[in-house]
Amino acid sequence: MxxxxxxxxxxxxxxxxxxxxxxxxxxxxxxxxxxxxxxxxxxxxxxxxxxxxxxxxxxxxxxxxxxxxxxxxxxxxxxxxxxxxxxxxxxxxxxxxxxxxxxxxxxxxxxxxxxxxxxxxxxxxxxxxxxxxxRLGPEPLSPDFTAERLYSMSRGRRLAVKPFLMDNAVVVGVGNIYATEALYLAGIDPRRSAGRISHERYVRLAEAVREVLTAAITQGGTTLRDFVSGTGEPGYFAQRLNVYGRAGQACRRCGDELRLITLGQRASVYCAHCQT
Missing domain, CATH: 3.20.190.10 (MutM-like, N-terminal)
Known part of the structure; x- marks a missing residue:
């Protein structure tokens, strides 16, 4: 998508x-x-x-x-x-x-x-x-998207952090690919309960979301199925994906095999060593 x-x-x-x-x-x-x-x-x-x-x-x-x-x-x-x-x-x-x-x-x-x-x-x-x-939440590249918002909205939530991050009421536009990549950059296990993640780790996650989305926009989006830009050019961000679509391959950081799980009916890839 x-x-x-x-x-x-x-x-x-x-x-x-x-x-x-x-x-x-x-x-x-x-x-x-x-x-x-x-x-x-x-x-x-x-x-x-x-x-x-x-x-x-x-x-x-x-x-x-x-x-x-x-x-x-x-x-x-x-x-x-x-x-x-x-x-x-x-x-x-x-x-x-x-x-x-x-x-x-x-x-x-x-x-x-x-x-x-x-x-x-x-x-x-x-x-x-x-x-x-x-009912849409803030744009992820706007000043309204903050670690404080993530932390406060997550309190008491047992929902895993990845589907929490993909909730448009929390923040808009962070779909499966970019949630997977941001959680990897932030070193957070996508299965962890959103309500059990510290404010400090949400600071890293908010920064990772902005970093991943900014890089993807700069490079023209992700080559996904038949996605092309408005001028008919393919996207190229897929060349830099760290974990999405790489299940069974080696983690770029530690070399461990990346694992594939299902969260909220969506495939999710993560590194059990680097994401805790």
Whole structure:
């Protein structure tokens, strides 16, 4: 699944091609996504100009502006296998290219999603009133994400620390890959109860989360299944993964064999020697 760095990479990749452009056409080839594509999507978008792109957790936020009219926002989620790429008018769509947003210079924002677990919707008014965004925790690279928050929210929790870290109410966008990597960098066993981890160790974990996500964004995201950036380039962070996907291989620090377990129905790899 595209995680926060992949979505951020997509935002940065597509923004130069569509920001400031007026939307001239919307083509929907397949409405049956995770939630059906709104029937009025084209009517809501055409004639509006694209503002500065944002991101909240794994949601892409595309402001739509029109003088004298209400402001709207295009909300896009890539689901399990989705990607947004830039094409040109006249480029033939491929199988699973479900939605095109065409702008005035002939660029096409094209949504590709083989498993159709993503969705596109438009919002009017205050974004915080939308149920999908309202209960989200802080962004992991923002000042609001702190060790103090992790420590206070974990008190009394028996839940293992890895699914705790992946809870969007605690912090957004730390999915399976980056939680696995951050816990390794912080030296924390992913099975440990969140409520039994000290403040000092949460300081290291918060730093590790920021370090892992910053590196992944810088390198363009993780090469996972068919993930590509908004310009069609693959991500390269997979070359630097320390533990994710390396079960049975040697730990880069101590040489012990990395172990594979299941936590919260998700595969997790860790080093029993380095993570305690």
């Amino acid at each position: 595209p995680e926060l760095p992949e979505v951020e990479t997509t935002r940065r990749g597509i923004a130069p091609h569509i920001v400031g452009q007026e939307i001239t056409e919307v083509v929907v080839r397949e409405r049956r996504l995770r939630t059906p594509v709104p029937d009025d999507l084209a009517d809501s978008l055409v004639g509006r100009r694209v503002g500065e792109l944002g991101r909240r957790a794994k949601y892409l936020l595309i402001p739509l502006q029109s003088p004298g009219q209400d402001e709207r926002t295009l909300l896009w989620h890539l689901g399990m296998s989705g990607s947004l790429r830039i094409a040109r008018v006249g480029d033939l769509p491929k199988k699973h290219d479900h939605v095109d947003v065409v702008v005035e210079d002939g660029s096409v924002l094209r949504y590709h999603d083989p498993r159709r677990f993503g969705f596109v919707d438009w919002l009017q008014g205050d974004l915080h009133s939308d149920t999908r965004l309202r």
